[in-house]
Amino acid sequence: MSRIAYVNGHYVPHRDAAVHIEDRAYQFADGVYEVCEVRAGRLIDERRHMERLKRSLRELRIAEPMGEASLGVVLREVARRNRIRDGIVYLQVSRGVAPRNHGFPDPAVRPAVVVTARRLDIAAAERRAAKGVAVVTVPETRWARVDIKSVSLLPNVLAKQAATEAGAFEAWFVDADGLVTEGSSSNAWIVTAEDVLVTAPADLGVLRGVTRTLVVEVAARLGLAFQERRYSLKEALAAKEAFMTSATSLVTPIVKVDGQMIGDGRAGALSRALRFHSRDAAERGGELSSPRMAVLTKD
């Protein structure tokens, strides 16, 4: 739990951290966010998170609340004040506070900025990754612009809750054509029988995950085959492996979808190797310590 939060220019005790009731994120979901991994006290992939944040703001025509360097200072300061060694920093920017009207405030108001941080239980995450997780599927019900990382997350909330109630860790959205788009808070991947990595294109229906991009690069450096294309739930159920990517889960193998075993029902070898190398690359600012793929023994 975050003990100190940054709210609109001030570092405040978490329990007192408040925003005005007419902050537009509260009344209209008119805001964007980023979740950035902290590892050994360092922000992972900060540059890509900042780039994506700027794109989200630009798409919604919300002004940048401060320069990128200043924002980086705030993120690191919140991590430091909360003594986060391994965890996440959460950043939210809304269009600001204004009397409730759907259209943008005119004249524009100052964007609101909130930053929190919390520790992650790395050992639990490792155990989860070693064992692999279950996912369930839910109908794709989200709005058309999920490429923007907005706080308009109600369908994601309902999807994650459906997963939890089914004893699963994540929910995959499946569209009307039976195609998997992405998870409620992760990108969705499969590995074909021919060891080809497949994930849906990051277009309007899929968020360009920072970890997704990292894994694409890592796969290329390891010489793995990769296809960016849509795939059906049917293809996923018949896949050799499946996994999810996100800042908080990194690469986490999926062993069950809608109660059906994927592959042999154990965390896949390629998925586990990608987790290993992605961690390595994240810690080295994108570089691999070795371009040779690790061969990991199954637990």
Next chain:
Amino acid sequence: MSRIAYVNGHYVPHRDAAVHIEDRAYQFADGVYEVCEVRAGRLIDERRHMERLKRSLRELRIAEPMGEASLGVVLREVARRNRIRDGIVYLQVSRGVAPRNHGFPDPAVRPAVVVTARRLDIAAAERRAAKGVAVVTVPETRWARVDIKSVSLLPNVLAKQAATEAGAFEAWFVDADGLVTEGSSSNAWIVTAEDVLVTAPADLGVLRGVTRTLVVEVAARLGLAFQERRYSLKEALAAKEAFMTSATSLVTPIVKVDGQMIGDGRAGALSRALRFHSRDAAERGGELSSPRMAVLTKD
């Protein structure tokens, strides 16, 4: 502007009215709302707003924050403290405050309640209705459950902003089949050449507006023909009249869609009569003072 707001059990000065940064409406759009008209100091259609609120909460499995009678007391008290004679009361209920995780907090937390009120410029609204307003159309991009009155309103914000920038008052969502669903904060209606009132069915893609329901009843009492069916933008452009309904606009004639004149480009006779009788019925708790349709002269 609201001077006094109700926030989680307290009446506070509006400028100090704040919610915690981890209120789920702020981070996940995990909340619902109602906007209730106040006329001559009385809440209009309170019962229907309460019923719809309870349905929204039920659909999202958010607990009712207090009994209906107590909530009514709060709404009236906020109106009274802000000395609202003609205006609106805004009520928002979120799932509550909890450390950020997509799934529902477990154990559940107490829902958060915010109520504000503000005056409306009735004279300006009457002038607008007499003249009629322009609308523009935007692609339907919203999530599948807009029948729930949630604060997941980002597409509505963008639509209203598009209208404002085009010099229009409202935006209509038009789906991939070319069918009009509803406005960004109103239901959309047309009147056919045969004087039939038409609005889209209030199913998963259209909110069951309280004023929409009132107008359906008023039309029935006046013996007007009414069809609840989908209609295309093409049909709307060729319609004899068009109008919008909402708690804040009541019945407001539409005279232009995407720059094209509707009918003779003036506020339609049926639309204006419906505004007159709907106001009358709203003030009389649903009853009409006379079942004879008013014949209103054009300005």
